[in-house]
Amino acid sequence: MVYQGKIIISGIRGMLLDMSQVVNKTPLSKEAFDGMNNLQYLKFYNSCFPRESEADCKFNFPDGLKLPLQEIRYFHWLKFPEEELPQHFNPKNLIDLKLPYSKIRRLWDSVKDTSNLKWVDLNHSVDLYDLSGLLEARNLHRLNLEGCTALKGLHERMQNLTSLVVLNLRGCTSLTYFVEMNMKSLKTLILSDCSNLEDFQVISEHLEALYLDGTALKRLPQSIIKLQRLVLLNMKDCKMLATVPDCLGNMKALQEVILSGCSRLESFPDLQENMRRLRIFLLDGTSIKEVPKLMQDPGLSEWPDRGVKGLPLLRHLCLRGNDMIKSLQPHIGQLYHLKYIDLKYCKNLMSVPTLPPNLQHLNAHGCESLTTLGNPLAFLVLTDQIHSTFIFSKCNKLDEVAKTSIISYIQKKSQLMSDAIDRYNLGSVVESFAGACFPGCEVPAWLSHQAYGSVIVLPELSRHWSNNGTTGVALCAVVSFADQNHRFLVKCTCEFKNADGSLRRFSCTVGGTEPHKIESDHVFIGYTSWLQMKKQKEQEDDKKGYSYSDDHYQASLRFEVTDGTGEVVKKCQVLKCGFSLVYESDETESVSWEVSSNPTDPTMGNINNNHIIHSESIVSAESQTMEEIIQHGETTSLADSNIHGVSMSPADSEMEEINQQGETSSTGDNIIHGVTMDVNFSDGSQRMEDTNQNGETSSCVSTEDQGYGSDVQGGESSGNDSLFSFTDNTSVQMIKPIGIICLVISISAGAAFMLGKRKRKR
Structure with a gap:
């Protein structure tokens, strides 16, 4: 309780005060904490404002503040109202100090015993300019100075912090330079959004993560080669960055390189074999004229189960929004661990070679010049991988051979996924999906049931057809758009009529797009596992407490376009639709699919017909x-x-x-x-x-x-x-x-x- 400006509590070791429960602003005397010599845990917070910046400190100390807290270990005060901690505050037992959004300018004005201090968080203390009170905190592990906009630099004696692992200086907009120092234990350095930082010095050779995104750097120093333990380099939105040193290609530990939004960057060194750990490589929004060499030309005459020299572990490649690139490296298909490729709005991209076998997602939306695709579209692999999506929306120059390649790939992928479900015993899989979309107006001929409009009706089904080795359904819809800019999904609702007159409905997704303006008709084609429909049936049976008959003898399929809320988009019209059942492979028949492959095709390199x-x-x-x-x-x-x-x-x-x-x-x-x-x-x-x-x-x-x-x-x-x-x-x-x-x-x-x-x- 508060009485005459004092907090009347004695003999306690911990105190938590939710300031949202304090109705009015309350002045406290400077002796408010007298008699709390045993207090070890003190926390002032506001539960009504998860975003700390919106909270308000309800206490003020018109005559100053005394903190006779000799045993304090944990000191957390949201929006601390004083410019520095009291002169007689003794931090010798302090382990964790957290003063976010405070008015603090410096912690204290003299050297104090901070030998036990491990964590300091002063984020968004916009008046903080002096860190001298921490220069002897040799056991400090983490220092968070995010948003301390008055801080102009780091003192060279910061290298005395021999245990510091993480230093966060995000948003320190007054920071313009680094002095030379060697912080031997530092592993993570965050300089994101230090918008006036033009020069960077390597202050620790043991860095594993370096965040320079949003800085004003024009180049990286050659000394960056010293960071042979660096795993992550983030330089997103460094608008002034024009070059990166060639030595970057020799940093053996790098796993993630982010250069998104570096609009002046026109080249990147070839990714040497030393960078074989690289997994994520993001170059979207750059001006790079040629995709860096991802691998050396293997010169193989067949599928490279011998391996490739380059980036064997690359998972994610992003080139979105690059108007300079016209083609990808012909042998990119041999990067068989590559799972995500983003080519959106690469407006001058003209061709895409055969893609890797484990690719889960390719987005080539808005590639206005894209004409040719590899044949086959991608190598196929017998695997337990389920999802696979290829988006070619608004690629209006795709030739008919390219469209045939897409259709052929989905047909073969459907069968392989069907076989994989049985091969890998994936009984727990709820949904499997392989799909693609591209400009067009025709349903592929291999779909056995086709119709104009949005509905297909099958008046008669063979008895127990669903238990006859059916593993999935291939679906297709041709959709016409009318000034549609919103995210949408193409869905199919399947309705089965049983012999006893009961009805059963299932729904599944055929495809969809992000919010884009699409003007021409597009084909959406996809495969979904029969397990998904069985799962829906089991859920319905569990809710109702009984099971319907599976003796279906009539079926109808309705296709529709819905927005992000599930509402039907009336401006989008389904012009044609089609579907086929996919069955288990007959053990007396070959399950190999045929692909037309020209061995002299430059997009195929020297790879032969083993796809x-x-x-x-x-x-x-x-x-x-x-x-x-x-x-x-x-x-x-x-x-x-x-x-x-x-x-x-x-x-x-x-x-x-x-x-x-x-x-x-x-x-x-x-x-x-x-x-x-x-x-x-x-x-x-x-x-x-x-x-x-x-x-x-x-x-x-x-x-x-x-x-x-x-x-x-x-x-x-x-x-x-x-x-x-x-x-x-x-x-x-x-x-x-x-x-x-x-x-x-x-x-x-x-x-x-x-x-x-x-x-x-x-």
Whole structure:
């Protein structure tokens, strides 16, 4: 309680005071805290204002303030009203000092014992200009001076803070320079929005994160090369930055480089092999004329399971809003860990090569000059990855070959995702989605059910059709826009009528865009897993306490465009729609898709027709790369890595044992001995088992096509899980009777061989 200007409390160790509970401003005497010598924890705060700047301090001290707090450990006072702490305040036991939005100008005017002080937060104390009271705080770990706009520089004796790990100077707009010093323990330096800072000096060689975004820097010093532990470099919106030193390409630890909004930056050094840890590279809003070399030309004649030299771990590449770039590096498709590419509003971009297999999101909205795409659009991979979205909205110059490439990719991706759900036993997945949008007015011909307008009606379905191996649904809508600038989604509502007269509804997303003005008609095409619809059914059944019949015999699908609130956008019209069911792969048929690929196409480099890759090889390569980076600081070429034979089954192990004894040919040996046959294994991969007269077997990739002869070139296997292969314009067809006969012969021969081998061992 407060009585005659004093806080009457004694014998306590902690006090919390919510100033929102104090109705009126209250003057306190300077002896208000007398008798609190045992107080260790003091906190004045305002619970009604999460944003501290909006709070108000209800106490004032017209005659000054005494703080006889000998035992204080934690001192937190929002909007502290005095210009400095009292002269007799003793911080010898103080561990945590927090005075945000205070009127403090300096902490104290003489040297005090601050040996226990670890955390100091003086953020937005706009009158603070003197830090001399902290120069002997040798155990200080964190110092937050964000928004201290009167602070002009750091004293060179700051290097005495030998335990300081984090220094936050964000928004210190009067800060113009750094003196030379060496803060040996400093790992994070934040200089964001120091808008008058024109010169930067390396003040710690142990920095791991450096934030220079929003500063007035024109260049980085050559001494930046000393920061060999730097993981993050953020220079976003450095509007005056014109160049970066070449040595930046030799900083081995860098994982994230942000140069977004550096509008004067016209070049960036080639990313050397030393930067192989780099994961995030953001160049949006720059004037860079050519994309930095992300990798060295591998010069390979086939898919590089041997690895690439460059940035093997790159995940995110952003080039948004760059009007200078006309093309991407042809071999970008070999960066098989790249997941996000942002090319929005790259208005002079004319071509995009074949994209990486693990790419989850490509946004090329507003690329007005984009004409050609790689064929295939992206390498395909058998993986447990679910989401994959490609946006080509407002790319009105896309040619028909490019549009065909998009459609072909979604068709193949739908089947691969369908197989992956079964292969990886993804029963817990609620929704899987692969989608694309591009300018156009036609529903792809491979969708088996099509209609004009927004509704498709199927008057009769086969009995138990949904339990007949259905794994997903491919959906398509052609949408006309009328002065639409808002975010929207294209949705499909499926309504099934059961034999008992009951109705069941499901909804799923076909596609969508961010707020953009789109004038021409666009095609939205997507795949969604049947598991999503089953999940909705289970949720409805749980709510109602009973289950409807699944004996659907009629179905209708309605497509509509909704805004961010779920309301139907009446100005957007669905002109055409279509859908197809996607089924599990028939084990007696090949699941390989055909892709037209011109080996002389400059966008394809020297990559051959192997466009589907097993994820086990990729995971193995990534794991090895990461392990070598961590242990040795450098990686060897994946060509030297044994990425074959990942996760071997017992049968695979036995075959490996035979290989070691020299009784079989190498899996990479593409010599065909005697009888050949196509077998579609349960893992979805296609193999050729070749049996010679001696009973020896070899497993290799089949590039043979019934319609294109039997030339087998460069079909190197990726271990016991062989690669899918592609041929030109035609799916691999199996002649079932011959295949079955050959399978029986092979199994019999193999069994006899293994039995004889075991007898010889005995």
